[in-house]
Amino acid sequence: MRKIQVILLFSVAALIFAGCSLRTTRSGILMIKGSETMKPLITELAAEFMRKNPGVSIYVDGGSSSEGIRELIEGEADICMASRPLEAKEVRALAEKTGMLGISTIIAKDEVFFYVNGSNRVSNLSFTQLKDILSGRITNWKEVGGPDLRITLYLRPSNSGTMAYVRKFVLDNQNYGSNAIIKPTNDEIIEGVAGDEGAIGFTGIQYGAESRISLLSVDKIFPSGFSPGSEGYPVTRYLHLYTISEPTGIHKDLITWIISPEGQKIVRELGYIPLWLKE
Known part of the structure; x- marks a missing residue:
């Protein structure tokens, strides 16, 4: 039996080059599946990333977080979009299938x-x-x-x-x-x-x-996405991108760019909440 590799990822780490845009010469194809909530965001981010990297093709398909997680486990998706953490049964299924526990990168916040x-x-x-x-x-x-x-x-x-x-x-x-x-x-x-x-x-x-x-x-608080400057809205969550193992190649390039200042600016422009970028 393969040894299960436990990899811990601090999602908002020092992957970002302040004030710089990530540009690569890589080529390849990525299939991203999962959360219907995240689909508009990832579709726009993928389009901009492909514009900057013409050799990369990214296909984005929604449905649900559960479907995306299942497709990641089954090898039908390279990256899963999920608007929730993995459940224990999903972690077990991933470990049994791949010998890995998965990597979560938080890319934005969202208000319901x-x-x-x-x-x-x-x-x-x-x-x-x-x-x-x-x-x-x-x-x-x-x-x-x-x-x-x-x-x-x-x-x-x-x-x-x-x-x-x-x-x-x-x-x-x-x-x-x-x-x-x-x-x-x-x-x-x-x-x-x-x-x-x-x-x-x-x-x-x-x-x-x-x-x-x-x-x-x-509780008399509107979401900040509707009312800029509003704080304390009680139904707020993180949005995740999951990979089976630590991302490399174009997987890493895309995710690193999404949490860079350039990617987080698009997050904010689309009405989602960036992780750290301020006006």
């Missing part, structure tokens, strides 16, 4: 947006109210100062990283309410909420710009 139909007058929920709505304990908007209207919860499938994150950190690992309608993509969540007066849904930061829905503040 909660929103309602544009006709709903509710604009703020306390964290406790949000938890009670998502778990099904509160079932009518009048219970939180809204109209006498049944609440309909729009969710992604259970393999979604955003679903898993909210279930763990908002619901304390309790189940979502039975009043849920499952939609396979974030775009369909948006469409569902926009067309249902009693709806509530949530997605990552990049899916919150839609005029037919209204963004909720939580």
Whole structure:
């Protein structure tokens, strides 16, 4: 049996050349799969990296964090996008398949947006109210100062990283309410909420710009991606890129560039939260 190599990575390490752009002469193909939340970000970063490195081809495919992790383990992806940490069972599967425990590089932060139909007058929920709505304990908007209207919860499938994150950190690992309608993509969540007066849904930061829905503040704090300068929004998470082992070659070139000042500037421009870059 191969010895499992334990590799620890401090994601935001001194990989960055201050004020410099990373340029390479490498060529090759990368397949990046996973988180639907991260897909818009990684697609734009990959396009810019390919523009700077014409010999490199990068293919980005969304779906869910769970799917991306499975595809990384099975060798169907070179890099996995995940909006959550690996679960213990995934680490075991990776170790059994590859003899490695995987490497996580944190590349950005993301705020989970909660929103309602544009006709709903509710604009703020306390964290406790949000938890009670998502778990099904509160079932009518009048219970939180809204109209006498049944609440309909729009969710992604259970393999979604955003679903898993909210279930763990908002619901304390309790189940979502039975009043849920499952939609396979974030775009369909948006469409569902926009067309249902009693709806509530949530997605990552990049899916919150839609005029037919209204963004909720939580504990009277709006996400900083919506309200620049806002601090303390309670539903914030890190976004990860996973590789099986310590990245080398174009894997390393891409990831190093993403967490460089140049890459983090794009992170900020796209509405995500850079790790350290300031205005």
